[in-house]
Amino acid sequence: xxxxxxxxxxxILSEAxxxxxxxxxxxxxxxNLFWYVQYPGQHLQLLLKxxxxxxxxxxxxxxxxxxxxSKFSFNLRKPSVQWSDTAEYFCAVNAGDMRFGAGTxxxxxx
Amino acid sequence: xxxxxxxxxxxxxxxxxxxxLRCDPISGHTALYWYRQSLGQGLEFLIYFQGNxxxxxxxxxxxxxxxxxxxxSVSTLTIQRTQQEDSAVYLCASSSxxxxTQYFGPGTxxxxx
Numbered sequence: 001x002x003x004x005x006x007x008x009x010x011x012i013l014s015e016a017x018x019x020x021x022x023x024x025x026x027x028x029x030x031x032n033l034f035w036y037v038q039y040p041g042q043h044l045q046l047l048l049k050x051x052x053x054x055x056x057x058x059x060x061x062x063x064x065x066x067x068x069x070s071k072f073s074f075n076l077r078k079p080s081v082q083w084s085d086t087a088e089y090f091c092a093v094n095a096g097d098m099r100f101g102a103g104t105x106x107x108x109x110x
Numbered sequence: 111x112x113x114x115x116x117x118x119x120x121x122x123x124x125x126x127x128x129x130x131l132r133c134d135p136i137s138g139h140t141a142l143y144w145y146r147q148s149l150g151q152g153l154e155f156l157i158y159f160q161g162n163x164x165x166x167x168x169x170x171x172x173x174x175x176x177x178x179x180x181x182x183s184v185s186t187l188t189i190q191r192t193q194q195e196d197s198a199v200y201l202c203a204s205s206s207x208x209x210x211t212q213y214f215g216p217g218t219x220x221x222x223x
Contacts (some may be wrong), residue, residue: 042216045214045218090152090153096209
């Protein structure tokens, strides 16, 4: 069965630091890949997605993710985080069934 | 149009009682999903509806959990004889088709005392 692994459970950064959140999945076929974000007290929102084409995907609020097929990875990046990026981030993989990672809590210190 | 809506936003119940949680998907979305989010956990898939097809119930944790979707739109998740371990946030999502982006509702926070 497919699974999604997010290696970092809690990441603490200072403002302006660079961010990279890891996501790996275990499925060899064609997949659609997503990152969702959940800000405190709000519902899950789509940050970005990859279906096909350019493996470097740009999303909202300066986030981007790179699909590396050979590594089964879809890591999320942002060059300079802001306090308002404090949230929980979920990676998800859809190969017919959507499966979510356990989430990474990001805390950005002002 | 409007996003996915869920009601109630919060539900406190006593152990052993039955609860019903409602989800109203985005108009025109044929796919509807229920997930459970427990503290510190990811999203646990519960059940999936696609149009008039038989639902995928593979994620339901026990036979106390059931769901229906009437008229291909509104869905109700029912938990019978609630237990304390059922306490969680129950999320509903809808999408235009199975592999596409899922749009989430605000969730129902269930607390079983």
